Structure formats: structure tokens, C-alpha cells
Amino acid sequence: MSQSYTQLEKQFKRIHVLGDASSILHWDMAAMMPKGGAESRMEQMALLATLSHSMMCEDRLSDLLDGAEQEGGLTDWQAANLREMRRAHTHATALDEALVEALSRTTSACEQVWREARAEGDFAKVAPQLKEVLNLTRQAAAAKADKLGCSLYDALLDQYEPDGKASEIDPIFEKLEGFLPDFLQTVQDQQKDVTVQMPQGPFAIEKQKELGALFMAALGFDFDHGRLDVSMHPFCGGTADDVRLTTRYDESAFTSALMGVLHETGHALYERGLPQDWRNQPVGQARGMSVHESQSLLVEMQVCRSDAFLTYAHPHMQQTFEGGGAAWSLENMTNLYRQVKPGFIRVDADEVTYPAHVILRYKLERALIEGHMQIEEIPERWNSMMKDMLGVTVENDRDGCLQDIHWYDGAWGYFPTYTLGAMTAAQIFDAIKKAVPDVEGEIAKGNFAPLMGWLRENIHAKGSSLSTKDLLIQATGKPLDPDVFIAHLKGRYSS
Numbered sequence: 001m002s003q004s005y006t007q008l009e010k011q012f013k014r015i016h017v018l019g020d021a022s023s024i025l026h027w028d029m030a031a032m033m034p035k036g037g038a039e040s041r042m043e044q045m046a047l048l049a050t051l052s053h054s055m056m057c058e059d060r061l062s063d064l065l066d067g068a069e070q071e072g073g074l075t076d077w078q079a080a081n082l083r084e085m086r087r088a089h090t091h092a093t094a095l096d097e098a099l100v101e102a103l104s105r106t107t108s109a110c111e112q113v114w115r116e117a118r119a120e121g122d123f124a125k126v127a128p129q130l131k132e133v134l135n136l137t138r139q140a141a142a143a144k145a146d147k148l149g150c151s152l153y154d155a156l157l158d159q160y161e162p163d164g165k166a167s168e169i170d171p172i173f174e175k176l177e178g179f180l181p182d183f184l185q186t187v188q189d190q191q192k193d194v195t196v197q198m199p200q201g202p203f204a205i206e207k208q209k210e211l212g213a214l215f216m217a218a219l220g221f222d223f224d225h226g227r228l229d230v231s232m233h234p235f236c237g238g239t240a241d242d243v244r245l246t247t248r249y250d251e252s253a254f255t256s257a258l259m260g261v262l263h264e265t266g267h268a269l270y271e272r273g274l275p276q277d278w279r280n281q282p283v284g285q286a287r288g289m290s291v292h293e294s295q296s297l298l299v300e301m302q303v304c305r306s307d308a309f310l311t312y313a314h315p316h317m318q319q320t321f322e323g324g325g326a327a328w329s330l331e332n333m334t335n336l337y338r339q340v341k342p343g344f345i346r347v348d349a350d351e352v353t354y355p356a357h358v359i360l361r362y363k364l365e366r367a368l369i370e371g372h373m374q375i376e377e378i379p380e381r382w383n384s385m386m387k388d389m390l391g392v393t394v395e396n397d398r399d400g401c402l403q404d405i406h407w408y409d410g411a412w413g414y415f416p417t418y419t420l421g422a423m424t425a426a427q428i429f430d431a432i433k434k435a436v437p438d439v440e441g442e443i444a445k446g447n448f449a450p451l452m453g454w455l456r457e458n459i460h461a462k463g464s465s466l467s468t469k470d471l472l473i474q475a476t477g478k479p480l481d482p483d484v485f486i487a488h489l490k491g492r493y494s495s
Contacts, residue, residue: 004067005074008085011064013280015055020239022048027237027244029108031229042108049104056092065089077283080465084282091159094147095140103136107410114408115232121398123379130408131375134368137412141369153366156413160289161420163467166366169416172482173362176355176419179486184352187340187493196335197327203254211254211320212247212261215313219299220452221265225272233405234260234347236267236296240279243268254321255336256348259300263347266299267292269452273460284463287471289414293421294428295459301351301422302429302488303451305337308440340493342390344399352489354422356389361404361415369412423485424472428459430484431476 022045029041068074068082110129117126137156144155150165157164213228226243238244245268247260270292278284286292303309314330317323326332340350346357364381367373373381382401383394394400406414432439436450443451458475469479 002068002071002073004064004071005078005082008061008064008068008082009281011055011058011061012085012088012282015052016280016282018048018052018055022052023237023239024242024244027246029111030231030233030235030237031244031246035112038108038112042105045108046101046104050097050101053092053095053097053100056089057097061089062093077278077465081278081281081283084285084464087162088282090147091144094144096143099136099139099143103133103140103410106132106136107408111405111409114402114405118232118398118402121396121402123397123401126402126408127375127378133408133410134375134412137410138369138371141412151370153369153413156369157416158413160411160414161417161468162288162464163469164288164290164416164420169362169420172423172480173355173359173416173419175482176486177359180352180355183489183494184340184342187352190494191340194335194339195332196339197332198253198336199321199323199327201253202251203321205249205251207320208249208254208257211316212258214316214320215258215262215304216245216265216268218446219262219265219269219448221268222272226268228261234264235405236264236271240271240274243271254317259304260347262304263296263300266296269299269455270295270460273452273456275461275463275465278463283465287462287464287466288468289417290420290424291459291468291471293417294424295421295455297418297422298425298429298455302425303443305351305492306440306443307334308443310334310337311444312446338493342392344386344392344394345403347403351422352493353390355419358415358419360385360389361406365407365412365415420480423480423482426485426488427472427476427478427481428455430488 025041025045025048029038029045033041065082065086069086074082106129110126110133113126113129117123138152141152141155144158145152148155148158150158154165157166209228213223216228217223221243225241226238226245228245228247230248231246232248234245234247236243236245245261245264247257247264249257270286274286275284304313310330310333314333317333318328338350340352342353342356343349346354346361349357360382363385364373364378367381368375368378378401379397386392386394386400406412432451432454436454439450439454442449459471462471462474466474473479
């Protein structure tokens with residue numbers, strides 16, 4: 001084996017372990033840290049970020065990468081690992097250490113102010129901090145764009161969707177934008193005569209957590225390697241061996257928190273299923289965020305809103321909350337989870353309206369990054385687009401531009417992966433149903449082993465050994481096809 005490659009593996013393992021530590025600290029900041037710990041946490045995370053960056057940018061690393069490529073003699077997995085090392089090195093060396101530290105400090109500080117601003121519904125409170133985050137993000141985008149030879153937005157997108165390009169996303173989103181308005185109206189017209197009753201609470205938080213944990217375990221979540229907590233914005237963090245999930249509860253309705261838990265469980269199962277032998281190497285990590293989001297949305301949307309899952313889950317819902325009457329019937333619960341109704345909150349949106357939320361954010365963040373829009377314009381533009389795209393009137397910033405954490409903690413270029421992930425999820429589940437004809441029958445019995453077994457073999461275990469496109473072709477027989485997603489929506493909501 002190449003001596004250069006062996007040294008690279010050792011260095012990237014150390015970098016990965018630093019990243020794991022940072023991930024746990026970030027989870028703690030969101031879920032457990034007292035408010036008074038913010039300043040010291042900012043110092044800790046900034047130091048880890050600069051240490052990791054300096055290790056990635058060591059002069060010898062460039063020579064080792066060149067040497068490993070020239071020496072050859074690598075297995076397919078090692079060659080793929082070297083490719084991913086090169087990608088990570090290119091992104092890191094585009095930025096100087098001062099910018100990396102400034103981004104870490106500024107995003108940590110902005111996230112803390114966002115928590116207060118969201119609670120108060122006051123965008124103006126966090127606007128100055130967000131302006132500085134955007135300023136630094138533009139600087140990072142410019143540096144990476146110069147090195148990658150692409151646009152500012154594509155440079156940011158590449159961090160989350162390797163090789164992704166806005167020019168490829170635009171026609172896909174345009175197709176959805178052309179399809180969704182008339183389809184949404186058709187579905188709403190059909191559902192006018194469908195009576196949906198919301199089960200009446202209150203629903204104790206402990207009971208909601210109990211139900212979520214029951215379904216997590218059924219799906220295959222290992223509580224010896226993870227936990228479920230509460231945060232302002234649901235997320236999946238931690239490490240592959242210590243997966244940290246969060247959700248947020250509402251005692252007046254259990255459905256939102258439950259679907260949030262199931263969504264994050266999809267992320268967690270992907271992390272746990274990544275190839276153990278490559279756990280601390282770039283090739284052993286998730287293949288970009290559209291694939292990651294496909295795993296969460298496959299669980300939440302494709303599987304857990306299906307007739308099969310609701311047949312299995314319905315008795316457990318009734319038993320946990322001691323529910324009775326028409327509101328707790330299987331028919332009503334199915335109608336409840338299939339209800340299509342435009343709303344303000346992305347994470348609570350149904351499958352039909354969800355893409356509009358993502359397309360809105362995609363358009364706004366591109367305009368901000370490319371300098372066609374200023375931070376102060378966000379609330380007005382957001383509210384106007386929500387009215388145009390979904391017909392809803394946003395009444396406060398809390399339900400509008402403050403609802404997502406992403407921009408405030410520095411995740412620019414992330415949003416399109418949600419809808420790319422939804423389409424990927426539909427295509428993967430379609431392939432699973434063809435490969436495992438009785439998979440839905442097993443789900444109805446509460447047996448998720450056939451589903452998870454297929455995902456483990458065809459998606460999770462591949463890590464980053466393949467490009468996103470090649471992974472999807474190998475798993476489903478073709479690259480991303482938005483028509484599969486459209487067919488899924490038609491089959492579930494307008495048949």
C-alpha cells in the first residue's frame with residue numbers, strides 16, 4: 001500500500017475525531033447547555049474548528065495527496081477515500097484560518113441570538129448578527145468558488161451536495177413549480193368532503209416521548225448508541241456511535257413531534273448504518289445531504305404516512321394516549337396524516353406543500369449570496385413568497401423567517417437538499433417495493449427488518465464510495481427522476 005496514503009488515513013482519522021467532539025458540543029449547546037455557557041462554548045467550538053482546519057491545511061498534506069495519487073496500488077475503497085480526502089482538502093485550503101475562526105464564532109453567537117429572537121418573533125433582533133454571518137459566508141463562498149471554478153452558490157452547495165449545481169437543480173424545481181399549484185388545488189378540492197378530527201389533548205410530553213421511543217426501537221434505533229432529547233429546532237447530531245436526536249413537543253397535538261422524531265430517526269439509522277470499517281475516514285461518511293435527507297424523508301413521508309405503517313402504529317397511538325371515539329379511528333388517523341393544507345411551518349408541512357417551502361428558501365438564499373437582496377428584506381420577501389406560493393399570510397416572524405436555524409448557524413446552500421432528498425426517497429422506496437414485494441405487508445406487522453436490510457445493503461453501507469448519481473443508479477436503476485416523485489404524490493393524494 002502507498003506510504004503516503006497510510007499517513008493520510010492517520011491524519012484524517014484525527015481530523016474526524018475532532019469533528020466528532022465538535023458535533024457533541026454543538027448538540028449540547030442546542031439541547032442541554034445553560035444560557036450562561038454560550039461564551040465559553042463559542043471559544044471551545046472556535047478552537048476545534050481552527051485546529052481541524054490547520055490539520056487539514058498542513059503543507060505536507062498536499063504532498064501526501066499528490067504522492068498517494070502517483071503511487072497508486074489502492075483498492076476501490078481506498079481510491080474513493082483518497083478522492084474524498086482531496087475534496088475535503090480543496091474546501092479547507094480555500095479558506096484562511098482567520099476566516100474559519102471568525103465563521104465559527106459568528107455563527108455560534110448568531111445562533112444564540114436567534115433563539116431569543118425566535119421566541120420573541122423579532123427578526124430585527126438577530127438581523128445584525130445574521131448580516132455578519134452572510135458577510136463571512138460570502139467571503140468563504142468567493143474563496144471556494146475561485147478554487148473550485150464555479151459560482152458562489154455552487155461553492156456553498158458543494159459542501160452539502162458534492163458536485164451539485166444550481167443549473168441542474170433549477171429545471172427540477174421548475175418542473176415541480178409547474179406541477180404543484182394545480183395539483184394542490186385538485187387535492188384540496190377532493191379533500192373538502194373529508195372530515196378530519198384532531199384527537200383532543202392534552203398529550204403529556206412523557207407519553208409522547210414514550211410513543212416516539214417505541215417507534216424508534218421498532219425501526220431499529222439502538223438506544224445503547226443514541227438518545228432522544230428536546231431542542232428548539234429538531235435535528236440529528238452527535239456521532240455515528242453516539243447519535244443524538246432532538247424534537248420539540250406540543251401538549252395540544254402529538255402528531256408533529258412524532259413525525260419529527262421519525263424524521264430524525266431516518267437520519268440516525270443512516271449514520272449508524274455507515275460502513276464500520278471506514279467509520280473515521282471521509283469515504284465512510286454520508287454521501288451528501290440529499291441522500292441524508294432521503295433517508296429521513298423515506299422514513300417520515302414514504303413509510304410512516306403509508307397505510308401499512310398506520311395500520312401498525314394506530315393501536316399503539318390509541319393505547320399510549322388512551323384514545324377512543326371517532327377521532328381515534330384508523331380511518332380518521334389516516335386522513336389526518338394525509339391532510340394537505342398549506343401552512344407556515346416547513347417541518348410540519350405535508351408532502352404536497354413541503355417542496356414549496358424549500359423552493360422559497362432556495363430562491364432567497366441564492367439572492368442573498370449573489371448580492372441581489374439584503375438581510376433587511378428577508379421578512380417582506382419571505383411573507384410575499386409564502387402568499388404567492390402557498391396562499392398563506394404570515395402574521396409574525398416566528399412563523400416566518402425565524403422558524404429555521406440553518407442560516408443563523410451558517411448552513412447556506414443546504415436547503416435544496418431537502419426536496420432533492422424527498423424525490424430521492426420516493427425513487428428509493430419505489431425500488432424497494434419492486435425488490436421486496438411484501439415490504440409493506442411486513443411494515444403493517446411492525447417488521448421493519450426487510451426495509452432496513454435493503455437500505456443497509458444498498459444505501460447505508462456504501463458510505464461515500466460512490467457519487468450521489470452513481471449511488472442512485474446502482475440502487476434504483478436510474479439517476480434522479482422527478483417524475484417518480486410526482487407519480488408518488490398522484491398515487492397517494494389524488495387516486
